[in-house]
Amino acid sequence: MKRFFLLLPLFFTFLGCSTDNEIRRNPYLPHLNFSVQFDLSLPEYNQLNFPGNKFITRNYGINGIVIYNLNNDQYLAYELTDPNHVPQACSSLTVTGTEATCGCGDGNKYTIITGEQIAGTGEYTLKPYRAVRTGSVLQISN
Numbered sequence: 001m002k003r004f005f006l007l008l009p010l011f012f013t014f015l016g017c018s019t020d021n022e023i024r025r026n027p028y029l030p031h032l033n034f035s036v037q038f039d040l041s042l043p044e045y046n047q048l049n050f051p052g053n054k055f056i057t058r059n060y061g062i063n064g065i066v067i068y069n070l071n072n073d074q075y076l077a078y079e080l081t082d083p084n085h086v087p088q089a090c091s092s093l094t095v096t097g098t099e100a101t102c103g104c105g106d107g108n109k110y111t112i113i114t115g116e117q118i119a120g121t122g123e124y125t126l127k128p129y130r131a132v133r134t135g136s137v138l139q140i141s142n
Helices: 002-016 043-049
Strands: 035-039 054-057 065-069 075-079 094-096 099-101 109-111 117-119 128-134 137-141
Touching (some): 035 043, 043 065
Antiparallel strands (some): 035 137, 065 075, 094 099
């Protein structure tokens, strides 16, 4: 009986674990493998040397990526496709200040600081990419 009570918490721990990745995976956005480096010492990327600034490139990701310098130690990078639509011409996000807006007419709007939806309807946040700064090189990948 004592053994039963010792194993009971372990049973509930395993019961609470989920192996279903479909809960977290966005069904609208395909998974792309890429890795790109930005040399922040180059004039083209100079704005990323200052907190609160952003850089947008349409050359990577589905419809491009936006990179935001939070505090010179932490950089954020997000996909510029509305995560609550199948990729199409209107689902490419337009960034103004720290807000990314969908052009599909549904009012979807997101913040590039947290990736959360701040207007419209949907259940998914912006798709984040990994951003790591080493010296003057910023690497964005997924």
